[in-house]
Amino acid sequence: MRTPAWVITGLLDSGKTTLINRLVKEELNGLDVLVIQFETGEEKLQKGVKLHKMIFSKSCLEENPFGITGRILKYVRKHRPELILIEWNGMEHFHRLEEMLLQFSAKAAVSVEKVVYVADEAGLQYKIPDAGAAAFSQIAGSDCAFIRTRGHRNFTKDARILLNINPDIRIFSGRKWERFLGGMFHFKVQPRHWLLIVPAIAMLYMVAVSLLRDLGVPVERYISVFLGIFLQAVPFLAVGTLLSSLIQVYLPPDWIQQKFPKKVLSGQLFAILAGFCLPVCDCASIPIFKSLVKKGVPLPAAVTFMLVSPVINPVVILSTWYAFNGNYRMIAARCGLGILCALVCGLTWLIKPPKDCRIETAMPVQAGCGDYRLPEKVTNPAARILLVFRHAKNEFFSVGKFLVTGIFVSVLFQDLLPRAVASGSGTEPWKALLLMMGTAFVLSLCSSSDAVVARSMAASLSVGAVLGFLVFGPMMDIKNAAMLLSGFKSGFVIRLAVTAFLVCFTGLLLFMASGNGGILL
Secondary structure, three states: OOEEEEEEEEOOOOOHHHHHHHHHHHOOOOOOEEEEEOOOOOOOOOOOOOEEEEEOOHHHHHHOHHHHHHHHHHHHHHHOOOEEEEEOOOOOOHHHHHHHHOOHHHHHHEEEEEEEEEEEOOOHHHHHHHHOHHHHHHHHOOOEEEEEOOOOOOOHHHHHHHHHHOOOOEEEEOOOHHHHHHHHOOOOOOHHHHHHHHHHHHHHHHHHHHHHHHOOOOHHHHHHHHHHHHHHHHHHHHHHHHHHHHHHHHOOOOHHHHHOOOOHHHHHHHHHHHHHHOOOOHHHHHHHHHHHHHOOOOHHHHHHHHHHHHHHOHHHHHHHHHHOOOOHHHHHHHHHHHHHHHHHHHHHHHOOOOOOOEOOOOOOOOOOOOOOOOOOOOOOHHHHHHHHHHHHHHHHHHHHHHHHHHHHHHHHHHHHOOHHHHHOOOOOHHHHHHHHHHHHHHHOOOOOOHHHHHHHHHOOOOHHHHHHHHHHHHHOOHHHHHHHHOOEOHHHHHHHHHHHHHHHHHHHHHHHHOOHHHOOO
């Protein structure tokens, strides 16, 4: 039986010990609790009959981390505490704790249930950037954050930095103690509970299918179409995430910035070439775009690269070729329109370019493509390969959520779309195009697999409308807009979104007016 553990982390003097004392006094009173401190401050840990503690210095942690793990396991196996509270050092990378407690024998004895990042609202936006990679890794690995507040000032703006690093983190303030406790004591499904949950879900599924059949809903057809699209899209998503991970790990961070020309025309051409050569999805191109702007790359070239790379890279071309049964005209139309629209969007920034569009205190967003650079001391090829697969796994499951949602909506879309719009008869072409561009914006699919979803709707739409989905979607969607807002001012993001929409809409309308390039699906 594994002993549950809660990790309390945060910067020095953020209130970690104070939070532990309050939890022990008000909520854990009477439990046999082991507190493991990797950092001690002015606040002292309160004493109790069933409260035991182990203290390890920073030097001991750096010199012999696995020796510490052995001592912890020896204590746990001998005394069997009911709960472990770990006060983690605010200046230590969170990966070190993961190495100590989430593998080998430690994983079989200790179960890390909750990770809480504790912070003080005063200077929150400046302390975390100053702390560097250690603070980023702790926030990225936390389930929730507890913010110590003073008075009744709204800390939403200050806490946004936490969401930029970890979009899934739940934030609680000191004024909402009961809500914080609800998050801490929230029921977590254990492996043994699945023995009861799986049969219950199966019974619920059978009842739901029976009811839907009685209502005339073609459940079997929906399931068949969903699985067909899903099985076709997953391989390309896997290839895209793997290639993206290879770039993240092996390509030096400043390589692109060094190679980018400073002149506008040559920069535009290089942006298109780089967009073709780098097999990255849209969520990977935006962090590169941020770094390009920060390094002083001309804004037109940086915008062109960000918009064109998820449309014309080799993985997208391959998935489009597969989805449309080797229709080279469809591939050429998507790539050609993507290059043209991205180029025009980039050149529009020569007109009244913004003097300052970046948010100086912005933090990197972990949206499918995180920071997985190797530590300086690690040069082992095996470590690099493991890091590639780790990054690919995290990115695959992160982006996969958007893919599954998009497939589900597209399956419903095929059945619910009015026949007049589907066939194009009796409805203006611009309405079908507008509908597909709006669908692409909402679904936020990964560009490495959106062609399969688009192909599932192609039988009921014109070629121009389908291309609107394939060209505009990778350039701008809800996910991309949210990532851009984490590093750029809202005025810049709104202008970019509106420009991309107008340029794509106009270009595709002209393409449809010319007879859709003679393409037949």
